[in-house]
Amino acid sequence: MNIYSFMAHYVAKILKIRPNDILDRWGVSELLVAYGIYRNEAQEKAYSEIESYNRTAKKKIPRVNRYAVKFYSRKELEEENVST
Secondary structure (H helix, E strand, C coil): CCHHHHHHHHHHHHHCCCHHHHHHHCCHHHHHHHHHHHHHHHHHHHHHHHHHHHHHCCCCCCCCCCCCCCCCCHHHHHHHHHHC
8 A cells, every 4th residue: 555545545544535536636746745634633632631640740751842843844845955
């Protein structure tokens, strides 16, 4: 399974549609943005739950990244390219 199929299955499960509908009708940019938004929502929930648990727990759970997919603005991309 390639990365686009994986993302299509993930998004299709959330939207309750067939993955082939996404792969056949959506553009790559649409798939990337939808996947990023849905993964970030799930990641934010996991991040919040871990942070909440760690406030009172004696044995801490390792932190996860706040975002699974980072979206960059044009300015951030330009700054990233300049610094590398």
